[in-house]
Amino acid sequence: MEAAASVPWWVWPIALAAVGFVIGVVAVLAGIGGGVLFVPIVGSFFPFHLDFVRGAGLLFALAGTLAAGPQLLRSGMASLRLVMPLGLAGSICSVAGAIVGLNMAADLLQILLGVLVIAIAIVIWRTRGSEGAIVDPDALARLLKLEGRFTDPAAGTRVDWKTHRTLLGFVAFGAIGFLGGVFGLGAGFANVPALNLLMAAPLKVAVGSSALIISIINSSAAWVYIHRGAVLPLLVVPSILGVMLGSRIGAHLLETVPARVVRWLVIAAMLLAGARALLRGTGLWT
């Protein structure tokens, strides 16, 4: 840390913009939220306190998903009808998570973050998307009209979809919101399986709606960090600019880079960052 303090201040915003750029490229290619890479990487390899890194992580994921939202809604890949009730459950719990996170010791947070990130890497490794048949919606899903239709340009077909297990979906998004608030993660890694595998939304709708849910959940949690003075603009703005540029490049590369390569790159980066957070939290490598 002493060595880091002797580095001129302007080096760090440039490094953050570069990291944000790379995460932006990789996150788009891997179909995950950038926050899950940003927090463990910046929290482990940069000199900022984890309070500021988590605040930046929330705003980082928020800015990226806000920017993607309009296109996802217009294309029908995100469903506002599906997003609204789940986003409400998630945002209430994310506020609770943010308050808990800001009252926890940094070392304990680093350890838990390390464990969580390694677990997420394993989930990403093990999870496969599902394009199951139309399900029979439960009473709550019918009441909330959690259904829709979108055109899949790749397949050239119109897909009608419905969801089920709505109550379990609420519980899942409550838990996801809480963890997102504690660790400053976007939690797209968990939203997609919850929407796709648990509630049976088509994979593309799950991915698109996940981004919109992140923008809702993080909006409430971000204010807890802002009010507690845990947002450093010098950390946030370069990261946001980097991820915006990187996301655009990533979207162009989407057609040419093999998904399998990117997937393993993300898993490797998360395992490395998770291990570093664990070692830092336990005091073995500070």
Add this chain to the structure above:
Amino acid sequence: MDLTQATYARWLDIATRIGFVISLVAFFVYVSGAVEPLVPLEQLPRLWGLPASRFAALTGEPTGWGWLALLAKSDFLNLGAVALFGLVTLACYARIVPLLFAEGERLQACIALAQVLVLAAAVAGVFTGGR
């Protein structure tokens, strides 16, 4: 795409673009030194490794909405610009509530209204003790 989703998308698009432009301008004002910050940039590397509460205590940085009084300082002008991103979803939801009521979607309208209240409470600092 229904009217509510189209309206939400349009408001989200416009509000996010405005947020990005304002953040970018405010950031360059901050790092260029054109406007004086509360905490000089050169001092930040000695402070940003501290917990947020300790950072605030040492720098005299206010918590809650106290930063609004310091918008003339470039670091808080920048914080204000970044905070705009936290208002985008609230603005979009506030716009679709009357649309949903007008369409007779009462349950969805009530959910959207509840989301507006949660976000407004978070913005107001209710969940953080309103400091």
